[in-house]
Amino acid sequence: MKQIKIDPITRLEGHGKIDIFLNDDGEVANTYFQIPELRGFEQFCVGRPVEEMPRITTRICGVCPEAHHMAAAKACDAVFHVEIPSAAKKLRSLLYNVFFAGDHTTHFYALGGPDFIVGPDAPAAERNILGVVKKVGLEVGGKVIEMRKRTQQVIKTLGGKQTHQITSMPGGVSKGISIEEAKEIEKHCEWFVEFGKFTIQAFNDIVLKNQVYVDLILSDTFSHKTYYMGLVDENNKVNFYDGKVRVVDPDGKEFVKYSPNEYLENVAEHVEPWTYLKFPFLKKVGWKGFVDGKDSGVYRATPLSRLNAADGMPTPLAQAEYEKMYSTLGGKPVHATLATHWARIIELLSGAEMALDLIRDPEITSTHIRNIPTEIPTEGVGIVEAPRGTLTHHYTTDERGILTKVNLIVGTTNNYAPISMSINKAARGLIKKGVEVTEGTLNKIEMAFRAYDPCFGCATHYMPGKMPIELRIYDSSNNLIDLVRRNP
Amino acid sequence: MAKPKLALYWAASCGGCEIAVLDLHEKILDVANAFDIVFWPVALDFKYSDVRAMEDKSIDICLFNGAIRNSENEEMAHLMRDKSKLVVAFGACAHEGGIPGLANLTTKDAILKWVFKDSPSTVSNNGTYPQTHTRMPEGEIEIPEMWETVKALNQVIDVDYYIPGCPPQPDQIWGVIEYILSGQPMPAKGATLGAGDKTCCEECPRERKEKKLKQFFRPYEIISDPNECLLDQGIICLGPVSRSGCGALCPKANIPCRGCYGAPPNCPDQGAKMVSAISSVIDAHEPEEIEKILDQIVDPLGTFYRFSVPQSILRRVEKI
Amino acid sequence: MSFEPKIVGFLCNWCSYSGADLAGVSRIKSAPNVRIIRTMCSGRVDPAFILKSFQLGADGVVVMGCHLGDCHYQEGNYKTLRRIPFLKRLIREFGIDPRRLRLEWVSASEGDRFAEVVNEMTEEIRKIGPFIHSATKIKK
Ligand code: SF4
Ligand code: SF4
Ligand code: SF4
Ligand code: FES
Numbered sequence: 013m014k015q016i017k018i019d020p021i022t023r024l025e026g027h028g029k030i031d032i033f034l035n036d037d038g039e040v041a042n043t044y045f046q047i048p049e050l051r052g053f054e055q056f057c058v059g060r061p062v063e064e065m066p067r068i069t070t071r072i073c074g075v076c077p078e079a080h081h082m083a084a085a086k087a088c089d090a091v092f093h094v095e096i097p098s099a100a101k102k103l104r105s106l107l108y109n110v111f112f113a114g115d116h117t118t119h120f121y122a123l124g125g126p127d128f129i130v131g132p133d134a135p136a137a138e139r140n141i142l143g144v145v146k147k148v149g150l151e152v153g154g155k156v157i158e159m160r161k162r163t164q165q166v167i168k169t170l171g172g173k174q175t176h177q178i179t180s181m182p183g184g185v186s187k188g189i190s191i192e193e194a195k196e197i198e199k200h201c202e203w204f205v206e207f208g209k210f211t212i213q214a215f216n217d218i219v220l221k222n223q224v225y226v227d228l229i230l231s232d233t234f235s236h237k238t239y240y241m242g243l244v245d246e247n248n249k250v251n252f253y254d255g256k257v258r259v260v261d262p263d264g265k266e267f268v269k270y271s272p273n274e275y276l277e278n279v280a281e282h283v284e285p286w287t288y289l290k291f292p293f294l295k296k297v298g299w300k301g302f303v304d305g306k307d308s309g310v311y312r313a314t315p316l317s318r319l320n321a322a323d324g325m326p327t328p329l330a331q332a333e334y335e336k337m338y339s340t341l342g343g344k345p346v347h348a349t350l351a352t353h354w355a356r357i358i359e360l361l362s363g364a365e366m367a368l369d370l371i372r373d374p375e376i377t378s379t380h381i382r383n384i385p386t387e388i389p390t391e392g393v394g395i396v397e398a399p400r401g402t403l404t405h406h407y408t409t410d411e412r413g414i415l416t417k418v419n420l421i422v423g424t425t426n427n428y429a430p431i432s433m434s435i436n437k438a439a440r441g442l443i444k445k446g447v448e449v450t451e452g453t454l455n456k457i458e459m460a461f462r463a464y465d466p467c468f469g470c471a472t473h474y475m476p477g478k479m480p481i482e483l484r485i486y487d488s489s490n491n492l493i494d495l496v497r498r499n500p
Numbered sequence: 501m502a503k504p505k506l507a508l509y510w511a512a513s514c515g516g517c518e519i520a521v522l523d524l525h526e527k528i529l530d531v532a533n534a535f536d537i538v539f540w541p542v543a544l545d546f547k548y549s550d551v552r553a554m555e556d557k558s559i560d561i562c563l564f565n566g567a568i569r570n571s572e573n574e575e576m577a578h579l580m581r582d583k584s585k586l587v588v589a590f591g592a593c594a595h596e597g598g599i600p601g602l603a604n605l606t607t608k609d610a611i612l613k614w615v616f617k618d619s620p621s622t623v624s625n626n627g628t629y630p631q632t633h634t635r636m637p638e639g640e641i642e643i644p645e646m647w648e649t650v651k652a653l654n655q656v657i658d659v660d661y662y663i664p665g666c667p668p669q670p671d672q673i674w675g676v677i678e679y680i681l682s683g684q685p686m687p688a689k690g691a692t693l694g695a696g697d698k699t700c701c702e703e704c705p706r707e708r709k710e711k712k713l714k715q716f717f718r719p720y721e722i723i724s725d726p727n728e729c730l731l732d733q734g735i736i737c738l739g740p741v742s743r744s745g746c747g748a749l750c751p752k753a754n755i756p757c758r759g760c761y762g763a764p765p766n767c768p769d770q771g772a773k774m775v776s777a778i779s780s781v782i783d784a785h786e787p788e789e790i791e792k793i794l795d796q797i798v799d800p801l802g803t804f805y806r807f808s809v810p811q812s813i814l815r816r817v818e819k820i
Numbered sequence: 821m822s823f824e825p826k827i828v829g830f831l832c833n834w835c836s837y838s839g840a841d842l843a844g845v846s847r848i849k850s851a852p853n854v855r856i857i858r859t860m861c862s863g864r865v866d867p868a869f870i871l872k873s874f875q876l877g878a879d880g881v882v883v884m885g886c887h888l889g890d891c892h893y894q895e896g897n898y899k900t901l902r903r904i905p906f907l908k909r910l911i912r913e914f915g916i917d918p919r920r921l922r923l924e925w926v927s928a929s930e931g932d933r934f935a936e937v938v939n940e941m942t943e944e945i946r947k948i949g950p951f952i953h954s955a956t957k958i959k960k
Contacts, residue, residue, distance in 0.1 A: 033638035041638045048643040052611035056602040060802045063720045071599035074516020161525045172753030175516045175667050182720040186754040281621045286634040286641050419619045772867035779903035790902050801913040813871040818915030818954050
């Protein structure tokens, strides 16, 4: 038996690690994707005043603090039974859509996208943002940096800090925007929409016009038939900030649609001894292990899942692209993991369009942005879509609003089982007897989970945008016999 | 002259400190030009084994972010210390434990029990808890051991400098980098870089008056006056016990400071100092009245030491 | 071996320290468990001093100052009056029995009162038992 280690793949709550075991025939016996760290937010937040949660839980992740900030603020609103003013809701939603557009940009250009734009078989040294610049043109590098800079600026204006936002609080937001600020933000949002269109165009030109890439997207190695989860508005359109959670089955039929406070009837988590992260699954279907199909409770919550779970996009340009994606890939739902990249840029465009709509709403500069809670705090659930999956915060407090229980199901966690399965399937598909394990093998295994933009990887956003990764092959007595890694 | 060698590492961290470096935007390219970045797991493809193979003290500067939460974090801290001439505790987590340090208000057992057994969505798998070593049918796999107590970086290795903040603000980071590149002599060991030497209040535009407080409010309970000091209005704000440097970002957004820039100079303990500060402004002379007023201040421990439990004098709660 | 509590006493220079002195001069019997630190005023006792005492292994801390109204610096002991109860709350949250921290008013003429406070507190701490700061025990 041989053991291959990919260590460290960085970032989730800590640094990820993959162990691949080969049997004596040199085929994959099993793979283990481990999360070696637990910081314990759920327990150490107990005893804290609930209103502090929007500024404590941001520190779960410095890459998507916006998601925790919003989920926490919504859970607080629910705990206090307070309805927030409509302008506050628009301000939060504006920040959130801008964040989505920015976050998806960095992932697409720096991390996931290079696989396609530069080409899945290109040398690793080129499969990064610099390679993208070479292929798409020099101006794209500048545009990506500018997109990031502009989104960060808007987020700082709305959220008070560019990382670890502070302005959302129980009952609304602490700070509104002036007419001048709104004008400034509007200009940025117009730019975001243009950037979104540009991105879609680039994807069309480079990926879709190349049959090899389309075939790769649709290949069985990168496909899993699972349930799909995503937040939808009252028209069943994708919504990042608010709505109900809708789950469709592997045939694309609605399986359940639930309100945040019903999450416990729908989602449960499975524990394994070899990792610090739990595996969520659909409670009504049950945990059947690391398998796909209708009988397995494994679901996915990714950009592609959101599109699969919804009936469409809330904005016109994104809707057109949504229709195009499903007609190109053979109808809903799409099971091809790599199509997540396409879904991601459709969401990027949708986020930009939504933000532009919101900033043009005259109510956005209203000064009525907070309602003071008057009811006794009890219990509440807040759900938003994080870029990497549905994010649930559930708080229970005493009558003074001091936390007594905290339960969190974090974005990437939703996808822990499917990521593990994707790694396993890719490894099985690629590591065969007599076939040398090369850097290319490694890259393809990596592609399988990079599509999820898992949070341990999302911090690797940006230049040069590749995961530090290494395969170690061990013989049956655990001696290192081979080491494969990328050229720096 | 060869470029100075720079390493960046993260331990128990959220990634926000790394993002703060990336938020230098175009200037990140200047950093890449000026330094030879020899290790940065988040962005570059160098491995632990590469660092182990380096000669001792061959890295000029290591920016280390994140707290020390488990065996792997601690091992890496020692490794980076051996290989680096200067180690900088970068960000609140490395500087004083940060938000992960709040775990010192509970215990490892309580954390594991809640996460893997009692939390309402968890299906207890015959009492399964994560194990450092697990024998699977195909072989043994390992994960690091979680420590009972979260530690700041200087509690496990010798630290040369500190850059505070959660995260450090990009303009401050840039200031430090420019300083280093200017070739000026480095400040005395133990210095705090990228921050001021006053308190957050000094940077805060809000108007302060003589404080006399009979009532405290939680931030959501009132709509505060945007121009007056929040503490004057009865909202607990850690401005008086926080180091300047961020530009008073939170009070500017109508939100009280929580002290992420750490204690100001000559303050050994943020919480103790906050107790003093508040005691001085409470307007009461009778024990009962004092107790009533103190009742309004919820969770002083988790609030006054929001980012600094591991670096506080008492470091953690007693296990009772 | 029987447990002998180690108690740190912060005594203000103007009243309580003289009170302690008087107790000594008058040969009033008091437990030897209090290590006295003289401060200018009870208001000068920084909460950090008290936390530091516990960190260094004190089983108890007592702060003594002039009676209310008699503080040499007028308001000093009123600050103490608010500070100590606040600090008791804080150490309780840290998991330290709040009875380990006391505030007492002792004037220069109250040697007997000084002895009484010291004896009473020593007995109480003896009952509660030794305090070992857990951070000093923990390696991991
Ligand atoms: S200091 Fe703040 S931003 Fe940096 S790693 Fe810690 S929590 Fe994240
Ligand atoms: S206490 Fe807070 S609001 Fe008041 S001046 Fe200081 S930082 Fe500003
Ligand atoms: S105001 Fe306080 S909490 Fe906010 S960023 Fe500045 S130091 Fe940190
Ligand atoms: S001088 Fe004795 S308490 Fe102030």
